[in-house]
Amino acid sequence: MSNPTKNVRSGTGSAEPLDAIDERILAALVDDARISNKQLAELVGIAPSTALMRTRALSERGIIEGFEAVLSLPAIGRSVQALIAVRLRAHDRDQIDRFTARVPKLPAVISTFHTTGSVDYLLHIAVANTDDLRNWLLDNLATDPVVGHTETTMVFQHIPGNRGPLPE
Numbered sequence: 001m002s003n004p005t006k007n008v009r010s011g012t013g014s015a016e017p018l019d020a021i022d023e024r025i026l027a028a029l030v031d032d033a034r035i036s037n038k039q040l041a042e043l044v045g046i047a048p049s050t051a052l053m054r055t056r057a058l059s060e061r062g063i064i065e066g067f068e069a070v071l072s073l074p075a076i077g078r079s080v081q082a083l084i085a086v087r088l089r090a091h092d093r094d095q096i097d098r099f100t101a102r103v104p105k106l107p108a109v110i111s112t113f114h115t116t117g118s119v120d121y122l123l124h125i126a127v128a129n130t131d132d133l134r135n136w137l138l139d140n141l142a143t144d145p146v147v148g149h150t151e152t153t154m155v156f157q158h159i160p161g162n163r164g165p166l167p168e
Contacts, residue, residue: 022063085119
């Protein structure tokens with residue numbers, strides 16, 4: 001017989017069980033993060049006070065990291081997206097720290113991934129047009145002494161995946 005709870009690692013590294021109610025709460029919130037607590041409770045089949053308590057507990061455990069608005073990039077004037085592979089010149093802590101302290105905070109950067117393999121970082125950026133993309137690359141990466149090489153790939157279409165994968 002299978003165990004009704006599943007282990008999930010919190011930010012502290014300790015495993016804590018996720019039960020079926022937690023999973024239903026998470027699935028509902030992934031589907032609609034703006035759902036009211038009353039609607040959430042009805043959907044999951046628990047009292048509103050229980051839904052609120054469990055949602056807060058999931059946040060405190062680090063399972064729910066936050067709620068965010070997803071913007072239409074073309075609607076805000078950023079219709080050109082690119083993925084930029086970045087290789088640093090050297091792999092010393094000072095250069096890595098300098099890069100990670102500066103680049104993710106640049107306005108065009110949507111996501112920064114520290115990776116393994118032939119590149120050190122993969123940046124997802126969004127700008128208004130290809131001229132802005134060229135200028136962004138020149139102003140922020142090509143002239144950075146920490147950066148050894150970049151390779152830019154234009155994004156034709158972003159197809160979102162599962163926004164909140166739950167444990168199986």
